[in-house]
Amino acid sequence: MDVEQLLAAMRAANAALTVPKLQQRVNLSRGKIEKILKFLLLESPAPIQKTTAGYVLNPVRWQMPVERIERITNLRRQEQERMKVYMSSRDCLMQFLAAELNDPHAAPCGKCVNCTGALLSEGYPADLAQAATAFLNRIENPIQPRKMWPAGLPDPEMRGKIAPEHQTLEGRALCRWGDPGLGALVRRGKQHDHRFDDQLVEAAAGLIRNGWKPGPTPGWLTCVPSRRHQTLVPDFARRLAVRLRLPFVECIRKLRDTGPQKTRANGFQQAQSVAGAFIVDRARVRPEALLLIDDMVDSRWTFTVLTVLLRKAGSGPIYPFALADSSSQDGDV
Ligand SMILES: [Zn+2]
Missing domain, CATH: 1.10.10 (Arc Repressor Mutant, subunit A)
Incomplete structure (x- = not known):
């Protein structure tokens, strides 16, 4: 509890x-x-x-107010029952709601589904659906740099502000996890095909080259390794590198499995789980700006920690790029 x-x-x-x-x-x-x-x-x-x-x-004896919690829960259950009755009711729905709110003048509205006997059509024109998908695919999904370490990490270099030269530059996610269109392709690649479709390579290259146009232009590309899915992201990153005519340089090793960041509930827990999980092969690091590729971005701590390691190993400035952003966007870390 x-x-x-x-x-x-x-x-x-x-x-x-x-x-x-x-x-x-x-x-x-x-x-x-x-x-x-x-x-x-x-x-x-x-x-x-x-x-x-x-x-x-406080030096007081305190117990969970079990009875009070139960009373309130029961009240909510009763309300839930009324909602179920509402959903299966054949009488005027407006009248039902008004009566629930103790309106003495509740009367049939003449407009609801039970009064008119007809639901709105569930159909929609195909071109409207296509336009909506195209719109979603055009929305920018920036990945903002993290600027502060969470308090309490054991590494003394991970305290307070992250030095500006060790922060990521602003990056991009191709789409939001769960969106139709590109989002559906990412999901299929991750959960079903275990390979990201060439359409995603094309869309990523198009976004980077024509929409985002990061400057200084990246001179090389690498990816975040995973111990659970060893080929999924490198295979995508390699194809993207070919498409962008950039050298793909594998230079990061993951020492231990960190588990999905989704299971870490706050910033300290997330940063703690990735700190010390990676090592960078200094000899392979290049001095130009770098595109750092991962499939998902959530807490941004993986990108943040890797950027510090890569910058210390001599890399130029670093742009994070993810296929999908799965963060909840409520800032609740
Ligand atoms: Zn009605």
């Missing part, structure tokens, strides 16, 4: 903890941690309090 986990971490620390410090101790998102703290602060008597140094435990 998340609340218990957080309280256990506070008990174990036996000192005031800030939210960033809590993020180091529990694998919960920042948003979740803040929600739990708010919940606990509103309890009476509250099991925690906020001090200038951070959150501390």
Whole structure:
């Protein structure tokens, strides 16, 4: 249970903890941690309090208010039941809603599906669908550089601000994970074909050459290695390099499997999992600007950590490029 986990971490620390410090101790998102703290602060008597140094435990006996939670849950279940009745109702839907809200004048509306007996058509013209897909494929998906390390990483060089020369330049994702069109092709390549379609190579090359046009122009290309899918990304990167007439140079090795970043709930947990997971073969690194290719971008910590390693090994400035952006975009790290 998340609340218990957080309280256990506070008990174990036996000192005031800030939210960033809590993020180091529990694998919960920042948003979740803040929600739990708010919940606990509103309890009476509250099991925690906020001090200038951070959150501390209060010397009170506190238990999860199980009964109160159950009462509220039951209320929500009853509301859910009413929604089900609404969905299968054959009476006027507007009248149903008005009656639920205690409107004494609830009367048939004459407009809803039950009043008129007809649903809107589910059909749509093919050219409109094509135009929508083309629109989605044209949307820019920038990958912004990360500028700060999360607090508490063990490596003393991963503290505070990331030096500007060690940050990535602004990169691009070809599409959003889950989109139709290109997004569907990425999904098929990753989950079904285990190879990314040539259409994705064409679309990526087109975006880089004609839409994005990064400057200084990249002089070489490499990719993020994976221990779980050893050929998927290198095979794509190699074809893209041929298409862009850039040398493809494999120069990064992954030392251990880091697992999907999706399972890491906050910035500290994500950065911690990739720190120390890679080594760069210095002898192969080139001084020109670099296109660094991966299939997915989520927390951006893989690109961030690799950029530091590659820059220290002598690479020129680095543009991250991913086939799909799967981040939730709620900034909840
Ligand atoms: Zn009606």
